Amino acid sequence: MTGPQPLPQILDITPYKGGESLKKAHKLSSNENPLGCAPSASEALVQVSQALATYPDGSAKALRTAIAAKYGIDADRIVCGAGSDEIFQLLGRAYLQPGDEIIQSQHAFLVYRLVAQAVGATVIDAPESNLTADVDAILDRVTPKTKMVFLANPNNPTGSYLPFDEVKRLHAGLRENILLILDGAYAEYVRKNDYAAGMELAGEAANVLMTRTFSKIHGLAALRLGWAYGPASVIDAINRVRGPFNVSAPAMAAGIAALEDDRFMGQSIEHNETELARVKTALEAAGFEVVPSVANFVLIRFGSADRAKAVDAFLRERGIVIREMAAYGLPDCLRLSIGTTEQDDDVIAAFEAFAEAG
Numbered sequence: 525m526t527g528p529q530p531l532p533q534i535l536d537i538t539p540y541k542g543g544e545s546l547k548k549a550h551k552l553s554s555n556e557n558p559l560g561c562a563p564s565a566s567e568a569l570v571q572v573s574q575a576l577a578t579y580p581d582g583s584a585k586a587l588r589t590a591i592a593a594k595y596g597i598d599a600d601r602i603v604c605g606a607g608s609d610e611i612f613q614l615l616g617r618a619y620l621q622p623g624d625e626i627i628q629s630q631h632a633f634l635v636y637r638l639v640a641q642a643v644g645a646t647v648i649d650a651p652e653s654n655l656t657a658d659v660d661a662i663l664d665r666v667t668p669k670t671k672m673v674f675l676a677n678p679n680n681p682t683g684s685y686l687p688f689d690e691v692k693r694l695h696a697g698l699r700e701n702i703l704l705i706l707d708g709a710y711a712e713y714v715r716k717n718d719y720a721a722g723m724e725l726a727g728e729a730a731n732v733l734m735t736r737t738f739s740k741i742h743g744l745a746a747l748r749l750g751w752a753y754g755p756a757s758v759i760d761a762i763n764r765v766r767g768p769f770n771v772s773a774p775a776m777a778a779g780i781a782a783l784e785d786d787r788f789m790g791q792s793i794e795h796n797e798t799e800l801a802r803v804k805t806a807l808e809a810a811g812f813e814v815v816p817s818v819a820n821f822v823l824i825r826f827g828s829a830d831r832a833k834a835v836d837a838f839l840r841e842r843g844i845v846i847r848e849m850a851a852y853g854l855p856d857c858l859r860l861s862i863g864t865t866e867q868d869d870d871v872i873a874a875f876e877a878f879a880e881a882g
């Protein structure tokens with residue numbers, strides 16, 4: 525007798541491995557907010573702790589209303605999820621079946637692949653140029669089977685971004701029945717005049733969905749909270765397949781408080797801007813190749829997988845944990861999240877020490 529068997533495609537999945545943490549280490553492996561979260565978000569959580577017996581509002585009305593007010597968009601065209609990860613999973617469930625294709629850029633966020641694999645769809649990787657998504661390469665790979673195109677902008681783990689003109693050109697080249705997902709997990713960090721997260725496009729187009737998260741700029745990764753904005757038909761489909769109470773009451777309460785705290789958001793953005801530049805300059809001065817980034821992390825290239833491993837081990841010995849990149853097809857690279865000023869001091873000193881040791 526054999527036990528219950530999952531669908532065949534499930535056994536091909538390599539489970540997602542989160543950024544590691546070591547006790548007493550600087551954990552700079554998951555692009556978390558080094559400043560924590562808004563104090564009001566923590567307070568909101570304490571308040572909710574007195575009312576845990578009641579189910580949350582399954583429609584997340586108050587949170588959607590707060591998001592809509594902040595960004596000037598329609599609350600009815602927003603859906604919330606347990607992280608943006610859940611929203612990607614729900615899209616897979618609602619739109620993909622075996623034989624369908626999704627297109628992503630070569631070094632895209634790993635979760636898109638997992639979403640497609642879970643439902644037996646095929647992942648098509650479009651080569652990047654200069655570690656940046658290449659619109660023509662993506663459009664060249666569209667076939668009659670293409671159902672979705674995923675674009676993280678900025679992209680994790682490369683830190684690169686596409687100017688909005690390029691995003692519009694990508695959209696213009698896609699059939700109307702192909703869903704373009706613009707993952708804006710790091711949108712708040714970008715300080716570029718030619719960048720846009722895609723709010724207007726998601727508002728106007730019939731086939732563009734923008735996703736956002738509370739895990740990065742808002743520092744609420746532990747609570748699992750994300751949202752998507754787009755065409756009513758896509759929001760409706762996600763609402764049909766999601767769990768009736770997919771977002772918890774603590775997450776919603778903290779999320780609403782976080783959205784209102786412009787000061788904390790501003791501090792987080794400012795801190796990142798200063799530290800990103802400082803870390804990049806210092807690492808380059810020490811002889812390392814740092815890929816230009818507009819997000820809250822940098823990709824560092826070492827020329828060989830062996831050297832990347834040696835740096836990783838050297839940092840670990842000093843209590844610094846960053847992210848290895850083999851799973852992203854970048855075995856010669858490591859990804860470093862921007863930390864607190866003190867953490868970044870230690871990181872810079874460790875890289876300098878490695879360079880000096882030769």
Ligand SMILES: *Cc1c(COP(=O)(O)O)cnc(C)c1O
Nearest residue numbers: 607608609633680709737739750
């Ligand atoms: C961190 C990250 C997310 C956020 O995921 P959550 O499930 O909302 O925590 C989404 N997309 C990318 C590219 C990320 O790096």
